[in-house]
Every structure is written in C-alpha cells, then in structure tokens.
Amino acid sequence: MTEVRDELVKKRYASERRFRFYGAAALILTALFLAVLLIDTVIRGIPAFHETSVEVDVNVNAADVDPANLPGGNYDKMIKEAFRAEFPEVTGRANQKALTALLSTGGADALRSMVIADPSIIGKTVTVPVLLGADADMFLKGQLTDQTIAPGKATLHVARLEGEEGFVLTGEKTGEEAEKQLGLATGDVVRFQGGAVRVTGMQNGYLKADPVLPPDAAFSTGNFDAGQWDIVSFSVPQANRRINDNQALWLDKLKQDGRIENSFSWRFFQAGDSREPELAGIRGALVGSLLTVLVAISLALPLGIASAVYLEEFAPKNKWTDLIEVNINNLAAVPSIIFGLLGLAVFLNFFGLPRSAPLVGGLVLALLVLPTIIIASRAALKAVPPSITEAALGVGASKQQAVFQHVLPLALPGIMTGTILGLARAFGETAPLLMIGMIAFIADVPQGFTSAATVLPVQVFLWSDLPELAFKSKTAAAIIVLLVVLFALNAIAIYLRKRFERRW
Amino acid sequence: MFVWTVLLIVLMAVIAYWAGRTHAAGLVTAGGPRLHSLPSYHGLFTAAGAMIGGLALAIAGAFVFGSQSLLTPVAAVIGAALGAFPLYSKSSLDFRARNNFERVVLVLLITCSAVAILTTIGIVFSVLYETLIFFRSVSPIEFLFGTHWSPTGTPASFGFIPLLVGTLLITVIAIAVAGPLGLLSAIYMAEYASPRLRSFLKPILEILAGIPTVVLGFFAALTVAPLIRSSGEAMGFSVASESALAAGLVMGMMIVPLISSLSDDIINAVPQSLRDGSYAMGATKSETIKKVVLPAALPGIVSAFMLAISRAIGETMIVVMAAGLAANLTANPLAAVTTITVQIATLLVGDQEFDSPKTLSAFALGFVLFFFTLVLNYIALRIVQKYREQYD
Numbered sequence: 032m033t034e035v036r037d038e039l040v041k042k043r044y045a046s047e048r049r050f051r052f053y054g055a056a057a058l059i060l061t062a063l064f065l066a067v068l069l070i071d072t073v074i075r076g077i078p079a080f081h082e083t084s085v086e087v088d089v090n091v092n093a094a095d096v097d098p099a100n101l102p103g104g105n106y107d108k109m110i111k112e113a114f115r116a117e118f119p120e121v122t123g124r125a126n127q128k129a130l131t132a133l134l135s136t137g138g139a140d141a142l143r144s145m146v147i148a149d150p151s152i153i154g155k156t157v158t159v160p161v162l163l164g165a166d167a168d169m170f171l172k173g174q175l176t177d178q179t180i181a182p183g184k185a186t187l188h189v190a191r192l193e194g195e196e197g198f199v200l201t202g203e204k205t206g207e208e209a210e211k212q213l214g215l216a217t218g219d220v221v222r223f224q225g226g227a228v229r230v231t232g233m234q235n236g237y238l239k240a241d242p243v244l245p246p247d248a249a250f251s252t253g254n255f256d257a258g259q260w261d262i263v264s265f266s267v268p269q270a271n272r273r274i275n276d277n278q279a280l281w282l283d284k285l286k287q288d289g290r291i292e293n294s295f296s297w298r299f300f301q302a303g304d305s306r307e308p309e310l311a312g313i314r315g316a317l318v319g320s321l322l323t324v325l326v327a328i329s330l331a332l333p334l335g336i337a338s339a340v341y342l343e344e345f346a347p348k349n350k351w352t353d354l355i356e357v358n359i360n361n362l363a364a365v366p367s368i369i370f371g372l373l374g375l376a377v378f379l380n381f382f383g384l385p386r387s388a389p390l391v392g393g394l395v396l397a398l399l400v401l402p403t404i405i406i407a408s409r410a411a412l413k414a415v416p417p418s419i420t421e422a423a424l425g426v427g428a429s430k431q432q433a434v435f436q437h438v439l440p441l442a443l444p445g446i447m448t449g450t451i452l453g454l455a456r457a458f459g460e461t462a463p464l465l466m467i468g469m470i471a472f473i474a475d476v477p478q479g480f481t482s483a484a485t486v487l488p489v490q491v492f493l494w495s496d497l498p499e500l501a502f503k504s505k506t507a508a509a510i511i512v513l514l515v516v517l518f519a520l521n522a523i524a525i526y527l528r529k530r531f532e533r534r535w
Numbered sequence: 536m537f538v539w540t541v542l543l544i545v546l547m548a549v550i551a552y553w554a555g556r557t558h559a560a561g562l563v564t565a566g567g568p569r570l571h572s573l574p575s576y577h578g579l580f581t582a583a584g585a586m587i588g589g590l591a592l593a594i595a596g597a598f599v600f601g602s603q604s605l606l607t608p609v610a611a612v613i614g615a616a617l618g619a620f621p622l623y624s625k626s627s628l629d630f631r632a633r634n635n636f637e638r639v640v641l642v643l644l645i646t647c648s649a650v651a652i653l654t655t656i657g658i659v660f661s662v663l664y665e666t667l668i669f670f671r672s673v674s675p676i677e678f679l680f681g682t683h684w685s686p687t688g689t690p691a692s693f694g695f696i697p698l699l700v701g702t703l704l705i706t707v708i709a710i711a712v713a714g715p716l717g718l719l720s721a722i723y724m725a726e727y728a729s730p731r732l733r734s735f736l737k738p739i740l741e742i743l744a745g746i747p748t749v750v751l752g753f754f755a756a757l758t759v760a761p762l763i764r765s766s767g768e769a770m771g772f773s774v775a776s777e778s779a780l781a782a783g784l785v786m787g788m789m790i791v792p793l794i795s796s797l798s799d800d801i802i803n804a805v806p807q808s809l810r811d812g813s814y815a816m817g818a819t820k821s822e823t824i825k826k827v828v829l830p831a832a833l834p835g836i837v838s839a840f841m842l843a844i845s846r847a848i849g850e851t852m853i854v855v856m857a858a859g860l861a862a863n864l865t866a867n868p869l870a871a872v873t874t875i876t877v878q879i880a881t882l883l884v885g886d887q888e889f890d891s892p893k894t895l896s897a898f899a900l901g902f903v904l905f906f907f908t909l910v911l912n913y914i915a916l917r918i919v920q921k922y923r924e925q926y927d
Contacts (some may be wrong), residue, residue, distance in 0.1 A: 047822075048818045049821075058719075061716060061720060065746075068750075072750070125797050338650070338651065340644060346648075356652055358655050361653045362651060362654060364845055365905065365908060365909075365913045366845075366848070366904060367851065376898070380889065381661075398654050429637060459746075462851035463854075465883070489749075490745050495757075495856060515748070521742075
C-alpha cells in the first residue's frame with residue numbers, strides 16, 4: 032500500500048519538476064533569442080563604424096584647380112594619378128582601372144576640403160587620406176574572403192624569362208617534381224621580395240608564373256630559402272568576390288607598407304544617404320526621425336493628456352463616453368499599417384499635404400501613439416487617490432482647480448513615463464511611414480517639417496533591401512543606433528518611474 | 536507664414552491675458568466689494584477669446600488668401616482682437632469669469648477626446664471609400680473567393696484567398712511558437728520565480744517587446760531564413776529562401792512578450808485563496824496551476840491569444856522583409872507565401888495611381904485587415920466581459 036503511494040508521490044513530484052522546467056525553458060529560450068538577436072546585430076554592425084582609407088602623396092596640380100573656384104577643382108583626377116603613381120608596375124587600362132576602383136568615388140572629398148581650408152598647398156605635394164571603396168574596405172576587414180598565407184617549405188628558385196613577361200619557378204628539381212616539392216598548384220599566388228606572381232601552369236616542363244606585383248625591374252633571378260617566400264591563397268575563389276587577386280595583393284602591399292588607416296567613421300553620423308555604401312550615413316534619417324517624432328509628440332501629448340483628463344475626471348458615464356472608450360481601446364490594437372492608409376487617403380489625398388514630409392509622418396504617428404498615451408495617462412490619473420481631490424474641493428476649489436492644480440501634477444510622472452514609451456514606439460515605427468512616401472531615396476539632410484525626409488527605421492528597411500554586401504553591415508550599424516536610442520528612452524522612462532513614482 | 540501666424544496668435548493671447556487681468560484688478564476698490572473670480576481668470580477668459588477668434592480668422596484667412604499669403608497673419612491678429620474685445624469689456628465685479636473659462640476648458644477637453652473617434656471615422660471612411668471604388672472594377676465575389684492574386688499581371692487578377700492562406704499560415708506558426716512560450720513563461724514568472732528573479736526576467740521580455748519590428752525583420756531575413764534553409768536542405772527538404780517558417784518563427788518571438796505580460800497579469804489576478812484551497816487538498820504546485828489557476832484564468836488567456844492573433848495578422852515589417860511576394864496558395868511552411876500586409880505595403884510603395892484597381896486593391900485589403908482585427912479585438916473584449924469570474 033505504501034509502496035503504491037510512494038510510487039504515485041514520486042510520479043507527481045517528477046511531473047512537478049517537469050512542469051517547472053518547461054516554464055524555465057520557455058524563459059531561457061526567449062532570453063536566448065534576444066541575446067542571439069542582439070549579438071548577431073552587433074557583430075554585423077561593428078565593422079560599419081570604422082572606415083579605411085589609404086594615405087596617398089598627392090601633388091596638388093595648379094592646372095587642375097581654379098583659385099577662384101576651389102570646390103570645382105578636378106581633385107578626382109589628381110587623386111587617381113597619384114594613386115597610380117604608387118604602383119608604377121601596374122600597366123594596361125584594365126589593370127589601372129582595377130587599381131583606381133579600389134578608391135571610393137568620394138575619395139577626393141578629403142583633398143577638396145584640405146585645399147579649401149588652406150589654398151596655399153596648391154602646387155605642393157601633400158599626404159591625403161583617401162577613402163577606400165566599400166569592397167576594398169570589406170576585404171581589409173576580412174569580410175569578403177579569408178586569406179591564408181603559408182610560408183614556403185623548400186628553397187625556391189625564381190628566374191625572369193628573357194624577352195617575356197613572366198617567370199619560371201623551380202625548386203631543387205624541375206617540372207612536376209618541383210610543383211610537388213614546393214606545394215604549388217595552378218592559380219596559387221607566390222610572394223617574394225616585395226613581388227608576387229601567379230602560377231599559370233606547366234610549360235615545357237617548367238612551372239611558369241605571371242607577375243601580379245612585379246619585383247624590381249632589376250630582378251632577374253634569385254634563390255629564396257624556405258620561409259623567405261610564401262603562398263597566398265583565398266578561401267573564396269576570385270570569381271565569387273568583388274575584389275580580384277591583383278586588387279587583393281595591392282591592398283596587402285599597402286597594408287604592409289603601413290599606408291592603410293583604420294579610423295572611426297564619423298562620416299556614418301555626418302553624411303546623408305548615398306548609393307555608395309562607404310559614403311552612406313544616417314544623419315538624414317536621424318534628423319528626419321527627430322522632426323517626425325517632434326511633430327508626433329507635440330500633437331499627441333496635449334491631445335492625450337486632455338482626453339485622459341476628460342475621460343477620467345469629468346466625463347459623465349453615458350453612451351457617448353462609452354463609445355469613446357471602446358474606440359480608444361480598439362485604436363490601440365489596430366495594425367499600424369492601417370494608420371498609413373489613413374494618412375495616405377486623408378492627409379495626402381484629401382488635404383494635399385506634401386509626400387515624404389516629417390509633418391505628415393508626425394501626424395500619422397501622433398494618431399498611432401495617441402491611444403497608448405491616453406491609456407497610460409488614465410492609469411496615472413486613476414492612481415492618484417480621491418482624497419487629494421476631496422481635500423481640494425473641501426477648501427473651496429472648483430473641480431477643475433482640483434484636477435489641474437493637484438491631481439494632474441501628481442499624475443505627471445506616470446504620464447511622462449507612458450509618453451516616453453509612446454515616443455519609443457513612434458521612433459521605431461516603420462510600416463505606416465512607407466505608405467506616405469517616406470521611403471524615397473533622399474541624400475540630403477531634411478531642412479524642415481515639409482521637406483522630403485526619411486526616418487531611421489525606414490532607412491534600415493531601405494538599406495536591408497539593397498544587394499550590396501557592404502550595406503548589410505551599414506544596416507546592422509543603423510539598427511545599433513536605433514536600439515541605443517530606444518534603450519536610452521526606455522532607461523529614462525524607468526528612471527522617471529523609479530524616481531518619482533509615489534505609492535499611496 | 537504658419538509659424539508667424541501661430542506666434543502672433545500666442546502674442547495676442549498673452550496681451551489679452553494681461554489686459555483682462557489688469558482690467559479686472561483695477562475694478563477693485565479698497566474696502567469695496569470683491570471680484571467674483573480671481574483677476575487671472577478674467578485674463579484667461581479674455582485670452583481664450585483671443586485664441587478662438589485668432590484661430591478662426593486665421594483658418595478662414597488661410598482658405599481665402601492661401602496659406603502663404605501675408606494677409607493670413609493679419610487676419611489672425613484682427614480675429615484675436617475681435618475675439619478678445621467683447622470678453623474684455625464684459626468683465627465686471629460680479630462677472631463669473633472662472634465659470635465661463637472652465638466651460639471653455641471643458642469644451643476643449645471634449646474636443647480633444649473626440650479626436651479618437653474622428654480617427655476611427657477617418658480610417659473607416661477613407662478605407663471604405665477607396666474600397667467601394669475598387670469594387671466598381673472588380674466584383675467583391677471575385678475578390679473574396681478568387682484563388683489567384685496578381686495585381687500587376689495582364690489581365691490582373693484580384694483573388695484574395697492566397698493572401699488569406701499565407702497570412703493564416705504565418706499566424707499559425709507564430710502562435711504555435713508564442714503561445715506555449717508566452718504562457719509557460721508567464722506561469723513561471725507568476726508562480727515560481729522569486730521577486731528577485733522576476734525583477735531580472737521582466738526587463739528581458741520588456742526589451743524584446745520594445746525592439747522595432749524592422750529589426751526583427753532584418754534578423755529574420757538575414758539570419759533565421761538562411762539558417763532554416765541550410766538546415767532544411769541538410770535534412771533533404773526543399774526550402775524557399777523566403778520561407779513562411781522563418782517569418783512565422785520570428786513573429787512568434789515578437790509576440791511572446793505580449794502573451795506573457797497579458798497572461799501574467801491575469802494569473803496574478805486569480806485570488807490566492809483558490810490556490811490555498813488546492814494546496815490544502817494536497818495538490819502540488821503544478822497540479823494547482825493546471826487544475827485551478829489556469830481554468831480560472833482561461834477567459835483572460837483566451838482573450839490574450841485573440842489579441843496576439845490580431846497582432847500577428849496586422850504585423851507588417853517582419854513579413855515584408857522575410858516572407859515573399861509570390862502569392863502561392865499552399866500550406867507548406869517551407870514554401871514562400873505572401874500576406875495581406877505585404878501586399879498592401881508593396882502596392883502602395885512607389886507610384887500610386889488612384890484610378891487603377893492595382894492601387895485601390897490595397898485599400899480593399901486594408902479594409903479586410905481592419906475588419907479582422909476589429910472582430911478579434913471585439914471577441915477578446917467580450918470574452919473577458921462575459922466569462923470573467925468575480926471573486927471579490
């Protein structure tokens with residue numbers, strides 16, 4: 032008898048533990064999801080906060096700059112010529128084009144502002160940091176391909192072919208033996224003494240190689256012991272990446288020479304949107320967000336407080352107020368995209384307000400967060416004990432005096448908390464703003480409430496849609512900024528709640 | 536001009552306040568009868584007159600002269616003067632300025648709370664209007680029961696069923712994720728977690744709830760979808776790169792905080808005496824939860840699920856970024872499906888022609904969406920009202 036009972040108790044306790052475990056597992060899973068989400072975003076986004084540039088010695092050619100029109104000078108040409116001069120061994124149109132393609136199209140901006148700041152450098156040679164293009168940038172950050180450098184294992188003998196552009200590689204033996212001995216295969220890149228050659232295959236029983244980065248012109252033959260030369264290979268084949276082997280080696284050489292500079296990308300916070308990933312920034316979207324949220328909150332806050340005060344303190348209990356209440360609760364649950372339809376049909380089509388404007392975005396978001404603010408404000412007003420009102424009425428205040436001079440100030444911290452949370456919601460909202468045209472590509476920082484603008488979440492959406500790999504990192508970086516702003520807003524709300532909350 | 540007009544009206548109101556106040560204060564003679572209302576109420580009442588008059592003439596001026604005209608601010612100033620003067624001259628010793636001003640404030644408060652109603656009316660009418668125009672070119676029967684959706688094709692077809700199925704598929708996946716996770720975490724937080732642990736767990740859910748959906752969409756499209764695709768293909772399934780599963784999973788995680796916080800409140804509202812009764816009969820904690828607490832909280836939990844479903848149906852960004860555009864009529868979670876919200880977003884982004892059924896169909900979809908969420912919210916409300924057990 033007791034055995035059966037013990038058995039049953041054991042079983043019930045096991046089921047108790049199981050149930051408890053399920054609950055904990057659900058929470059752990061949720062927390063894990065959040066952690067993975069945040070860590071994944073941060074890992075993706077961090078590289079975008081840095082930019083790489085290359086130091087180039089530029090001769091500021093007086094012929095290309097008109098002193099009367101400094102911004103209009105042909106700085107692009109100067110930069111490209113100077114950069115080509117760094118690699119005199121690179122010849123041929125295609126190769127030179129590939130070389131200058133490493134630079135950003137906005138690479139000349141630094142030189143332009145230098146000349147504008149100090150026109151006396153015209154005619155002199157200056158060292159300018161030139162921004163690299165997105166692909167070069169990503170290669171240097173290791174995002175395009177993994178690069179492995181294996182030191183050579185045996186003695187390598189290199190000889191320049193007479194009258195030809197090419198080299199012959201031999202080890203202690205020749206032909207296929209050498210190939211095996213040196214560990215080389217067709218397509219491998221061999222570096223030695225500042226030069227690099229790519230193995231093209233066997234020819235007449237010898238391993239032939241073409242120059243990628245030719246060693247000195249004087250170099251004709253040489254022996255390299257194991258360790259003095261190395262084999263460079265890439266995990267991603269050349270056809271699948273946007274930087275070819277030559278470009279990669281040029282970048283490697285620049286890096287070895289200490290010409291590559293990695294700096295914090297202030298540009299990301301100072302520039303507007305751009306088609307070029309390395310030039311794109313979030314300034315325009317941030318200002319747009321600020322303007323939009325400003326409109327939204329300056330409309331929603333007074334309206335919300337007024338509605339809450341009326342419904343909580345003055346409204347008689349009748350059908351009309353019931354209707355308003357049901358309405359507000361319903362509006363709080365209406366999908367945000369519907370508010371976008373409302374904005375499109377009413378504000379744009381009916382009232383003829385400008386498309387893509389922070390004004391319209393703010394109006395839509397104001398309607399969107401209004402229910403949230405009303406509900407929060409009502410809760411805050413309700414939390415103020417009736418004795419406060421009664422005491423005020425008792426000493427002869429009118430109902431309005433009691434409410435506005437005593438109840439409302441006491442409820443204000445709660446209202447502010449709710450408002451900031453509504454603000455955070457408005458700041459992160461995307462869908463309704465797509466409907467009213469805030470999705471257009473806008474490179475300029477918006478100037479006012481009616482100029483075309485976009486907002487940060489929409490910028491995230493826009494960038495995430497672009498095919499360039501570099502924009503993925505930018506998107507994640509924009510998300511990090513968005514989340515930092517939201518967390519800051521939430522932290523303020525929590526602080527207000529903790530600091531000013533009163534319990535009666 | 537807009538800013539100037541507003542500034543001028545505010546300036547006029549300040550002048551009116553000052554004038555009204557000094558005027559009323561000047562009426563009092565030493566030892567004589569006292570004012571009925573404080574002088575500042577006389578000032579406020581006059582200022583309210585200036586505000587109303589100024590705004591009225593400014594709006595009228597904007598319509599007559601155009602909003603950029605210099606005459607608009609002038610009209611505003613004249614309006615403010617006209618509005619303030621009669622009230623200014625009205626003030627006397629026994630004038631009930633406070634009562635009159637409070638009446639103005641009350642009317643203002645009522646107007647503000649009517650904005651909520653205006654919004655609903657605005658939504659219903661704007662969406663309904665375009666929907667009716669849409670139904671002139673496409674019959675409602677074809678829209679509601681057609682099984683082919685291709686608004687840009689020739690000929691365009693507007694069968695809404697594939698979108699409905701896609702939406703429901705993703706919603707079912709989302710609820711299948713969020714339901715158990717949300718409910719179990721609510722139970723754990725309400726019944727098992729110590730206050731210390733609770734104060735640590737709650738912010739996690741709050742942070743998750745505060746993450747913008749565009750962020751979750753990015754995560755779904757770039758991390759979850761490729762993960763599902765590669766693991767699905769490793770198991771020998773063919774997975775679309777924009778599968779319903781990826782969107783549904785992430786959407787489910789988005790809804791976990793909603794279900795959990797609503798259920799948490801409801802479970803906490805079940806009186807302790809019920810639990811104590813159950814423990815007294817020898818039940819374990821989990822038995823009490825399963826047999827006593829959950830049945831008592833059931834109406835609230837069902838209503839939380841209704842709200843969650845309504846949220847999932849109306850969610851836009853996650854599906855726009857992670858679900859596809861292809862309107863496939865399928866129940867396969869590994870295939871690409873599209874949803875109502877995705878179609879609204881894609882149809883209305885870019886060029887909008889309000890005379891083509893392509894653009895108008897977005898409003899018809901919006902109407903259906905609004906209707907669905909309204910019904911779900913209403914059911915949620917009714918369930919709580921009808922089945923809530925009154926314990927006190």
